[in-house]
Amino acid sequence: MTEFDLKNLNECLEEYLPTDKLKEVKRILYGLDEDQILDLPDDATDIAHKHGFEIKGYRFKAREEQIRKPRLVRVGAIQNSIVLPTTASIEDQRVAIWNKVKTMIKAAAAAGCNIVCTQEAWTMPFAFCTREKFPWCEFAEEAENGPTTKMLADLAKTYNMVIIHSILERDIEHGETIWNTAVVISNNGKYLGKHRKNHIPRVGDFNESTYYMEGDTFHPVFETEFGKIAINICYGRHHPQNWMMFGLNGAEIVFNPSATIGRLSEPLWGIEARNAAIANSYFTVPINRVGTETFPNEYTSGDGGKAHKEFGPFYGSSYVAAPDGSRTPSLSRDKDGLLVTELDLNLCRQIKDFWGFRMTQRLPLYAESFKKASEPDFKPQIIKESLKPNN
Amino acid sequence: MTEFDLKNLNECLEEYLPTDKLKEVKRILYGLDEDQILDLPDDATDIAHKHGFEIKGYRFKAREEQIRKPRLVRVGAIQNSIVLPTTASIEDQRVAIWNKVKTMIKAAAAAGCNIVCTQEAWTMPFAFCTREKFPWCEFAEEAENGPTTKMLADLAKTYNMVIIHSILERDIEHGETIWNTAVVISNNGKYLGKHRKNHIPRVGDFNESTYYMEGDTFHPVFETEFGKIAINICYGRHHPQNWMMFGLNGAEIVFNPSATIGRLSEPLWGIEARNAAIANSYFTVPINRVGTETFPNEYTSGDGGKAHKEFGPFYGSSYVAAPDGSRTPSLSRDKDGLLVTELDLNLCRQIKDFWGFRMTQRLPLYAESFKKASEPDFKPQIIKESLKPNN
Numbered sequence: 001m002t003e004f005d006l007k008n009l010n011e012c013l014e015e016y017l018p019t020d021k022l023k024e025v026k027r028i029l030y031g032l033d034e035d036q037i038l039d040l041p042d043d044a045t046d047i048a049h050k051h052g053f054e055i056k057g058y059r060f061k062a063r064e065e066q067i068r069k070p071r072l073v074r075v076g077a078i079q080n081s082i083v084l085p086t087t088a089s090i091e092d093q094r095v096a097i098w099n100k101v102k103t104m105i106k107a108a109a110a111a112g113c114n115i116v117c118t119q120e121a122w123t124m125p126f127a128f129c130t131r132e133k134f135p136w137c138e139f140a141e142e143a144e145n146g147p148t149t150k151m152l153a154d155l156a157k158t159y160n161m162v163i164i165h166s167i168l169e170r171d172i173e174h175g176e177t178i179w180n181t182a183v184v185i186s187n188n189g190k191y192l193g194k195h196r197k198n199h200i201p202r203v204g205d206f207n208e209s210t211y212y213m214e215g216d217t218f219h220p221v222f223e224t225e226f227g228k229i230a231i232n233i234c235y236g237r238h239h240p241q242n243w244m245m246f247g248l249n250g251a252e253i254v255f256n257p258s259a260t261i262g263r264l265s266e267p268l269w270g271i272e273a274r275n276a277a278i279a280n281s282y283f284t285v286p287i288n289r290v291g292t293e294t295f296p297n298e299y300t301s302g303d304g305g306k307a308h309k310e311f312g313p314f315y316g317s318s319y320v321a322a323p324d325g326s327r328t329p330s331l332s333r334d335k336d337g338l339l340v341t342e343l344d345l346n347l348c349r350q351i352k353d354f355w356g357f358r359m360t361q362r363l364p365l366y367a368e369s370f371k372k373a374s375e376p377d378f379k380p381q382i383i384k385e386s387l388k389p390n391n
Numbered sequence: 392m393t394e395f396d397l398k399n400l401n402e403c404l405e406e407y408l409p410t411d412k413l414k415e416v417k418r419i420l421y422g423l424d425e426d427q428i429l430d431l432p433d434d435a436t437d438i439a440h441k442h443g444f445e446i447k448g449y450r451f452k453a454r455e456e457q458i459r460k461p462r463l464v465r466v467g468a469i470q471n472s473i474v475l476p477t478t479a480s481i482e483d484q485r486v487a488i489w490n491k492v493k494t495m496i497k498a499a500a501a502a503g504c505n506i507v508c509t510q511e512a513w514t515m516p517f518a519f520c521t522r523e524k525f526p527w528c529e530f531a532e533e534a535e536n537g538p539t540t541k542m543l544a545d546l547a548k549t550y551n552m553v554i555i556h557s558i559l560e561r562d563i564e565h566g567e568t569i570w571n572t573a574v575v576i577s578n579n580g581k582y583l584g585k586h587r588k589n590h591i592p593r594v595g596d597f598n599e600s601t602y603y604m605e606g607d608t609f610h611p612v613f614e615t616e617f618g619k620i621a622i623n624i625c626y627g628r629h630h631p632q633n634w635m636m637f638g639l640n641g642a643e644i645v646f647n648p649s650a651t652i653g654r655l656s657e658p659l660w661g662i663e664a665r666n667a668a669i670a671n672s673y674f675t676v677p678i679n680r681v682g683t684e685t686f687p688n689e690y691t692s693g694d695g696g697k698a699h700k701e702f703g704p705f706y707g708s709s710y711v712a713a714p715d716g717s718r719t720p721s722l723s724r725d726k727d728g729l730l731v732t733e734l735d736l737n738l739c740r741q742i743k744d745f746w747g748f749r750m751t752q753r754l755p756l757y758a759e760s761f762k763k764a765s766e767p768d769f770k771p772q773i774i775k776e777s778l779k780p781n782n
Contacts, residue, residue, distance in 0.1 A: 006412060009419055020396075024397040024403075025397070028657055028658065028661075029420075031658025199752070220772050222773075238748055239751070240634075241635065241752070249764075266418075266419055268669050268716040270419075275662050325662065326658060356594060360593075360626070361632070362630075363765035364765045367765055368758075369636050370639075370754050370758035373754060381612060381640045382614050383575075384613075
C-alpha cells in the first residue's frame with residue numbers, strides 16, 4: 001500500500017470501527033457530534049457529481065443568546081489540482097484552472113455559501129520548487145486590477161458572495177515586485193483589499209524566498225457583510241504569533257490558503273490551524289491543493305536525492321476548525337473538492353467568555369518579553385546548577 | 392457505551408484497523424513510524440505489573456551528525472489517581488500518594504529515566520473546584536524546603552535523576568501567599584529552582600483564581616545535566632505565546648503537568664502541546680491525572696446543573712510530542728501510568744535548521760504589534776467596505 005491508497009482518514013475510520021467506538025473516537029479526534037452534517041441542496045451536489053469533484057457539508061452550532069440573533073455564515077473552501085501540463089502557455093494554464101474553479105464556485109453559490117476561499121496561488125502550478133524565474137513569474141498579476149480579480153469580482157457580485165483568492169501578485173507601482181498575496185473581493189464585487197504572506201518558507205521544495213519577500217501589510221481584518229475575516233497564507237500557519245495578531249485585530253474566521261506536501265507536513269496539518277482556532281477563539285479554514293505537478297526541467301530538492309521533475313503529491317485534506325476545538329473531517333487527500341461549512345459566528349464570543357483565553361493572555365508581558373528576546377544583547381532566562389539565575 | 396468504555400484511542404485503532412491502513416492512519420495521526428517502540432528492561436516492567444500501573448516506552452531518533460554526538464535522554468511522565476478519600480487527613484492523603492508515586496519513580500529509574508515529571512498538584516486532590524479554602528490550603532508547602540521536595544531530593548540523588556514536581560506552594564517569605572508552582576530538583580538532589588504557573592483558569596470547575604494569582608517568575612529554563620528544560624503548567628498550555636517564551640529562552644523539553652477533564656478539553660489535549668512542539672522546535676510532555684475525585688461538600692459547576700461532589704473523570708492520556716510534529720500514542724484514559732520516552736535532543740536544532748521557524752518568526756514585528764494591541768487606545772487593523780483602512 002502506498003500512502004495515497006488511503007484516500008480519506010475519516011472514511012477509513014468509518015469503514016472499520018464499530019459504531020459505538022467510532023462515536024467516541026470521533027469525539028476525541030474531532031470534538032464533533034454526529035449531527036453536525038449539513039444537508040446540501042441538490043443543485044449543489046448535482047454540479048459536483050457532474051463535474052467529478054467531492055462536496056461535503058458540515059455545521060457548527062452555537063448556544064442561543066438572548067440579545068444577539070444567531071449569525072449563520074456559510075463558508076466554502078475549494079481545493080483543486082491544476083488542469084493543463086505546466087508546458088502549456090501561461091494564459092491557457094490559467095484559463096483552464098479558472099474554468100474548473102468557476103464551476104466549483106457556482107456549486108458553492110448553489111450551496112448557499114456567503115464566503116468562498118481558494119487555495120494558495122490558485123491560478124498556477126506551485127512552480128517555486130524550480131527556482132526558475134521564467135516563465136513562472138508571468139503568472140503574477142495585479143491584486144486590484146489583474147484579470148483574475150476582475151473575473152472573480154463578476155462572480156462575487158452575481159452570487160452575492162465574498163471571494164478570497166490567493167495569487168502571485170505583481171506590484172506595478174512599487175518596482176514591479178512580486179508578492180504572495182490574498183485578495184478580498186466584497187459581495188458587491190468590489191476590491192476590498194489585500195494581505196501579503198507574512199512568513200516565507202525556505203524548506204524542502206518550497207523555495208519561495210527566491211521569488212518574494214515577507215509581507216508588509218501587517219495583519220488586516222476585513223469587515224464584510226458576513227463577518228470579520230482574515231487570511232493567514234500557508235507557511236504563516238506555523239507561526240502562532242501570526243495567527244494571534246489576526247485574532248487581536250478581531251477576526252472571526254481566518255482562512256489559510258496553502259500548498260503543502262505529504263512527508264513534509266501532513267502530521268502537522270491537523271494540528272496547527274486547529275490550535276489557532278482554539279487559542280484565538282475564532283474559526284479557521286485551512287485549504288490545500290491536490291495532485292502532483294510535473295515541470296519541464298529537472299530540479300533538486302536539497303536532500304541529496306536525484307534531480308527530478310515532479311512536485312507533490314499535495315494532499316488536500318482541507319477542513320474547518322471551530323473555536324471550541326472541534327473540527328470537520330477533511331476533504332479527500334487526492335480529489336478536487338468543495339467543503340461547505342455553516343458557522344454560527346456567535347460561538348467566537350461564547351468561547352471567549354467560557355475559556356477566557358483573551359482575558360488571561362497577559363499581552364503586555366509578552367510584548368516586553370518578545371522585545372527583549374529580539375535585542376542583540378538578549379540573555380535567555382537560564383537557571384543553572386550553581387543556583388544563580390543569570391537574569 | 393459511556394465515554395470511559397474507550398480506555399485508549401490507539402489500542403482501539405490497533406484492534407480494528409487492518410495492518411496496512413493502520414500504518415497510514417498512524418502516520419497521519421501521529422507522524423510516527425512503527426519502529427519507535429522502546430524496549431524497557433524487565434526490572435521496570437515487573438514493578439509496573441506488580442503494582443498495577445501501565446508502562447510504555449517510545450523513542451524519537453535524530454539524524455546522525457558529524458560534529459555533535461547523539462544526546463539521548465530518557466524522560467518519564469507519571470500520571471496517577473489519588474489514593475485515599477478526600478476526607479482523610481491531609482498528611483495521610485499526601486503520604487499515600489507519595490508512596491504510590493515513589494514506586495513509579497523507582498520503575499522510571501529502572502527504565503533508565505534521566506528526568507521525571509509528575510502531574511499538576513500531584514500531592515493532593517484537585518480541590519480547587521470547591522472554592523473552599525479549608526482544609527485544602529493546608530496542602531501548600533514551601534518549594535525549596537517543603538516535605539515533598541525533601542523527599543524527592545533524596546530520590547533524585549539516589550537515582551541520579553532530575554525530578555520536576557508540581558505542587559501547591561506556600562511562600563513563607565512573601566506574606567504566606569499560595570502559588571501553583573513547579574519545582575526542579577537536580578540529579579545531585581539539589582533544589583535547582585521553581586516556576587510559577589503563568590496563566591490561571593476561570594473555567595468550568597477550575598476555580599483556581601480563588602487560590603492563587605498569575606505567576607511572577609517569567610519563563611525560566613533550567614540547564615540540567617540532561618538538557619535544557621522548562622515547565623508550562625496546565626492552563627498555560629492554551630497560550631502559544633507562553634510556550635514560545637520557553638523556546639526563546641532555549642528550552643529543549645517543556646513539561647506540561649496538568650489536571651483536566653473530558654468534555655472540557657479532551658479534543659484540545661492532542662493539539663496544543665503538540666502544536667507547541669512544532670512551533671518551537673522542542674519536545675513537549677503533557678501529563679494529566681486520572682480518576683474521579685469526590686469531595687465532602689457539594690459544589691456547583693456554574694453551568695446550571697445540580698450541586699454535586701464529584702470532579703472528573705480526569706482522562707490521563709499523557710504523551711510526548713517531538714519538534715518534527717510526531718508524537719507518541721497516549722497512555723490510558725483511566726489508569727495510573729508511566730510513559731518512558733527516549734529523545735535525541737539533537738533533533739531540536741536539526742528541525743530548527745530544516746523548517747526555519749526561528750529564522751522566519753519576525754519577533755520585532757510581534758513585540759511591537761503586541762505592545763500596540765495592549766494599549767488602551769489600540770485600534771484594530773480593520774478594512775471595511777468603504778475601502779478606507781483605519782490604520
